[in-house]
Amino acid sequence: MTDATTAGMTTDYEISTTRRWRRVVLYRIVLGAVAALLLCWLVLYITKGRFLRHPFERLVGGLTHRSVTVRGDFQLYFAPFQLKLVADGLAIGNPAWATKPMLFTADRLDARIAPLSLIFGRRRLYALTMDKGAVDLEWNAAHTTNSWTFSEKKGGAPLEFPTIDRAVVSGTTLRYRDPRMRLLADIAFDTVRSADTRIGRSVSFDGKGVVRDTPFTVTGALLSPDETVARGRNRLKLRAVAANNVIGVAGVLPSVADIEGVPLAVAARGRNVDELLGIIGVVVPETRAYRMTAQLVKKGDEYRFRRLIGRFGDSDIAGRFTVNNGGPRVHIAATLATRTLDIVDVAPFIGYNPDIVATRGFQAAARATGAPPALMLPDAPLRVAAMRQFDADVRYTVDKVRSRKIPLSDIALTLALKNGVMTLSPLTLSMARGNIAADVTVDTRKRPAHTSYDIRLAPTPMGRLLAGFGVTEAGTTGLIKGRAQLEGDGDTIHDSLSTADGRIAATMPRGTLSTGNVQLAELDIGTFAQKMFQGRLKEPVQINCGLIGFTVRNGIAAADPILIDTAKSVITGRGGFSFRTERMDLAFRADGKKFSLLSGQSPVGLGGYFSRPSLSVISPQLLSRAGVGLGLGLLATPPAAILAFVDVGDAKAAACGPVLAGARAKAQRTDEGDARSDVGNGTTSKAPKKKKFLGLF
Secondary structure, three states, X not given: OOHHHHHHHHHHHHHHHHHHHHHHHHHHHHHHHHHHHHHHHXXXXXXXXXXXXHHHHHHHHHHHOOOEEEOOOEEEEEOOOOEEEEEEEEXXXXXXXXXXXXXXXXXXXXXXXXXXXXXXXXXXXXXXXXXXXXXXXXXOOOOOOEOOEOOOOOOOOEOOOOEEEEEEXXXXXXXXXXXXXXXXXXXXXXXXXXXXXXXXXXXXXXXXXXXXXXXXXXXXXXXXXXXXXXXXXXXXXXXXXXXXXXXXXXXXXXXXXXXXOOOEEEEEEEOOHHHHHHHHOOOOOOXXXXXXXXXXXXXXXXXXXEEEEEEEOOEEEEEEEEXXXXXXXXXXXXXXXXXXXXXXXXXXXXXXXXXXXXXXXHHHHHHHOOOOOOOOOOOOOOOHXXXXXXXEEEEEEEEEEEOOOOOEEEEEEEEEEEOOEEEEEEEEEEEOOEEEEEEEEEEOOOOOOEEEEXXXXXXXXXXXXXXXXXXXOOOOOOEEEEEEEEEEEOOOHHHHHHOOEEEEEEEEOOEEEEHHHHHHHHOEHHHHHHHHHOOOOOOEEEEEEEEEEEEEEOOEEEEEEEEEEEOOEEEEEEEEEEOOOOEEEXXXXXXXXXXXXXXXXXXXXXXXXXXXXXXXXXXXXXXXXXXXXXXXXXXXXXXXXXXXXXXXXXXXXXXXXXXXXXXXHHHOEEOOOOEOOOOEOOEOOOOOOOOOOOOOO
């Protein structure tokens, strides 16, 4: 052999030997690993892995950034190939900011775990038995993180549920707390039993809690628990009862504790919408029994109710509204509409019992409140403390008001409430075909509340206005417009008007009224009878100008002036009314410009109350004239009796400039420029000087 051949053979031998040793080493390593695993398995099986309790607590605590403790028996071993975990008194802590120390506790937890699922893929449990588990879920005060997010970083991974083949879960409770919503709920779940990854038709739960100091009870069910476990569709249905309201919620959630951006079907019914919204600290006028449905979507701090449809009493309502909890006070934004508003449903707004109104009328409802017998102005007090706790922007429209006596329609209301100041601007409506606009401001920061009213009647044809009240409009072409500006203090509409100062005025420019509408007010019996027999009762009578004005001081309105100039007469008025007692005491009289037979010329009295006015056509003065006429007829001849009803026609025509400007009585003039002597200070110059109206004039 050559040296080269010997060297080649040596090299091949060495390589072969090296390979054999490598195989032996690898074999021994594998054998050693298997032996070690078998030894570990044997040690764990014999000891049940009880010595791993503290390492388990440290490892899981580090992964979840929470404290983890096992107070009782602990077992962690392979039986034989499934990883068995038994922990008695298991407790996982909450973050330091939470109000409860523990996120999760269980008297006993017994699980069979697929070992490889802990490393690869999704966690899987072959079996789970849990007794008296308790879960505590809550948000922090800033609403930036929650207790079930296992991360020290914002936006950490949420809690995920493993797949469970078989389970028996009993005595489980859940506590949920949201400080921003002031919500605290304690829920108990029925025993859950599953087999072959199927839980069954539903998992029921019930519980109770408090939301904004209002207690409630809740019952419900998870209707698709198998899909929930599989991280699929979570069909939830619940029913809550709070403050005489029943609220139902149904929807499909992406996870058990997540409703963000999920459309939920909401239905509510109860005896009063105010009681419903009062749960979240929002006050609205009281209503009759209601029922509503809507779609709820939560977006951050906002709870958006869309497609709202419902009824309160005999009235309908639709629209949308949003509740925002993101600021120091709750904010409400709403756009609502009613097609037909029943006048009876307005009764609770002003503190009246709607059932009494429906059966016996507003006067009976007023008496039932213990108020004066004919009180009509709303006397329901403002809830000032609650109004300072939330802000609102609301738009509300009503197409038609169903009423036998008050023709109202086309109501549009824009309401703003901010920092305790409520503004209704504008508030528009049509009443008897006349258009009314108003701006009202209520400042609850002052005690009592300070209210300013600015109410305007747009120029409206008198015929159309009268027709709205069922009076024939033929032959009537005159216009009327008016304005009331008042300011007063009080926590009710009645109280604020009872202390109000300001002015009320309505003016009538040139136009015509049908004789049938005017003649009785003038009491010109001769002309009225003549036109009636000639068939010309509805022939128009010319109005040159007119003013019905009142000056209001401390809730008492005095005529200042009442002056209507027609083609043949000048009508004046005296007296006034009181917002305090709602009583009226007014007298109207007409002085003819031309000679007329059978003209009464005596005051027509308007008395009674706002809700129950009375008209006195036959006044004492007219009866006195009738007595004089009767005496003359007896002492002389029958024609002499007519002399007592003769009007010589000496009335002075009015200058229409001050009338149409709504000027006070002192500024009124005759058409010749002289100061008028028949109007002023709430009385007429021809009235008896000692006669008093309302005890004030």
